[in-house]
Amino acid sequence: MRVLIIDDEPLARARLAALLGECEGTEVIGSVGDGEAALGSLGELQPDVLLLDINMPGLSGTAVAQRLAGRTRPQVIFCTAYEAHALKAFELGAVDYLLKPVRLERLRDALQRAQRRLADAPREPTAYLHGRMRGEQVRIALAEVICLLADEKYVVVQHRRGELLIEESLRQLEEAYPEQLIRLHRNCLVPPARLLGVKTLADGRVLARLDGTELSPEISRRNLPAVRKLLRLG
Template sequence: MKIIIVDDEPLARARLEALLGECEDAAVIASVSDGEAALATCMQAQPDLLLLDINMPGMDGTALAQRLARLPRPPQVVFCTAYEQFAPRAFELGVVDYLLKPVRLERLREALQRARLRIDAAPGAAPALTARSRDEERRIPLAEVIFLVADEKYVTVHHDHGEALIEDSLRQLEQAWPEHLLRVHRNCLVASARLLGIRTLDDGRSVVRLAGTEQTPEVSRRSLPAVRRHVRGDT
């Protein structure tokens, strides 16, 4: 993910760049001190994400975000500021996240995950999940996903070619692609297009049958009515 840092404070830019060095799939392509320079750089480099201060001389962060939204391919924006009072206006502008300084690594990673989901779900982009390891990054098209199971820190994606671990939460994935993913249990989502039916076991538990696998994820009582409606085609 190509990132531009925009902040009029050199120390703040240096801190963000150092934190991004500890994040996977985060390449800083520019670090600038004002909105005008950021806009010019965006026109040339077409970044995926801006980490943007709000209170800057000249064109401030909110004005820049408004200008960026009019670009043919607008980047995602995460505001990084010391002021809480700008948050309502920031989210009206559709930014990905709002980080308070000093920015913590954990919150920065959360913001990057949200940005990736937005980028993958953008119009014209083939829906896909991103699996990462120390040595590589791999995109898994949603069309190849069968089901996903959450287990402590990671989510396991079961797909047509095997399994992979991703860092996105089930909640984030469910919100990003409600038309593709259906919750069947608090720790499991299934691909809606793969759902063949529901089977009741001898012990009374319900499981789903899915195209592409012999595994049958369990359906919770809470999710069962919605899953039944989906099988009947009522959704």
């Protein structure tokens, strides 16, 4: 199993990595210190399991889990020093709740539960967008998309490795992937996991902060309530 560690304490991350080294069949694919970094790395790293702290600055562990609720992958195992959030964790579908300091035996048990849950659920098919890049037909996984921008008769797909032109309209994409894209403006869609926050300019315009890019697309008044609700919930 591919495991991503999320904890704001470097020593805690190091300890978990060491424990995972003693768990057969697991691979530590990354280690990050906050929830925003975790969400931003999911498309690239494709983890099977998150070892997720709860009390972190910025986006909390429960907020990260709420964003991921209902997905087959990744499965969430909370690792925390506090018992108070256990009920909420299981309401969000966490596979287990480990108290720090995490013991090797409990970690192995939790990973086995995650493995069984993953085995019982079919892997979600990867969605791809197809278009042209430098004159060649290419495809890009939707999980790698940062944002989609309307540009005359094409849509420009901004992703981690560059840009891609596709012929589908934003409306067609929005209807095809209603759970995987949210509209910011009539000319812009983004994957919800890319949304880090919003910033309001002096002239009243509201811009989105997106993971993986310096681009800050404008959010229309019509779509702002849905964006704020998404950020508040997750």
